[in-house]
Amino acid sequence: MTDRTFGQRPAVQSVGAFQCPTCGGPIALRAVGISVTAVCRQCSTVIDTANPNLRVIQAANKKAFDTDIAIGTRGELFGTMWEVIGYVRKWVKGTVYAWDEYLLFNPWEGFRFLSQSNGHWTFFKRLNRAIEGIGRNTKLTYDDQTYTVFNKDRVFVDAVQGEFYWRVKTGDESDATDYICPPYMLSSESTDDEINITHGVYVEPNLIKKAFPYARLVTPSGVGACQPSPHGSQGDTIVRLGAIAAGVAIVLHLAISGGLPNKSVIEVTGHPIQVMPLPTSTPSASTQPAGGAMWSLPGETQTAPTAQTPQTDGQPVVTESFTLPRMTNIRLDTATQIDNGWADFDLTLINETTQATYPMHESVSYYHGLDDGESWHEGHNAARTWLSSVPAGRYHLVIDAETDQFSKDGQLPFSLTLRRGLTEWSNLWIALLLILIYPGIVLFRQWSFESQRWSNSDFKPDGSRAASIDSSETESDE
């Protein structure tokens, strides 16, 4: 009965079932009236179903096989029930790179394509419009999004099963170009006659599992071409927040450190420490610099030793006055020529208006020698002291020192520098490190994810050709 039906009706429309012209096995079309190519399940003969005589497009050349998602399986994806009606396996010429393409059909929605590569799935819809530059350009714009070329290959059909609304057979070749903008992909496949453009979206493997529970699913490996980064937009947010926090930390740090330019306010250079006991010297007369006359301040300074009696320290040195225009930190650097000895400095910063005092202490000691032929040294002959949040005002510094260093003339030169507005950068670096450590990890993960993705591409993320493409093409003869 079916045979007679064929003979009487030339058009394929009403033919839902027929016998394979090669093996006589039954073939039932699922997209009746649409499919023009069908593959016999028994002998894999490719049949032109639009031809009233069921012309054989391709004789049986491969054993029929079971596809991972069986032809005829139905599953719901993106809210629509689809029936798997066709399957094509495609290879990139000269490589081991292959992928599966399932043709999905729904009588109301039409056709979709589901492609699988290394366990990663993409759901494609055919676009009925041209896209400028597709197949040629390295970047494309579609729906206001920029797509970057990912692969461009000569591909051939390695196996077909089921039925199709176009002519297809094993060995068909085409030029395929994929562009990605994760989770989307734009693909073009062109032959001499036509170009097909499809737009795809990455499908999480668990959705495929849910839609086709009886399918044999490959465990995903690596990163899919248009697989969205799991660190994606969230990662961008974290990195952006980190950058903002770092900016705030820098601004705060500069605000707290006074915003004053780093400036040397006072330098006391070459002032000798009058070393006692040296009974012959008369410290007050011989060593006091001009500023020493200021040594008659009230308050704390009263307790400082005077030079009237022999003592172990020298005359205090009083610096000239200086102004701190606003609250700032200060840093005192003291340098000596201590050599196998020590010196202690009692430093008092005095606010001339409020008489507030800021005592500081610096010790230096420097020893060196030879032990069993090995030289050693310990300590330093310089010291540094920080003082933070010193209010604005007019100040001077009283320096009182003692040392065990007996030089020939009973004096030990030292120099002292007081700087204001210095930024203690180490605090900022620690803060920045803490702020940026997590965004850094996220960035690294994103980078590593993207480099895995692009390791499957002949291109670089900027669309330029990776060097490896040339070598892979020359090796393709093997």
Ligand SMILES: [Zn+2]
């Ligand atoms: Zn057959």
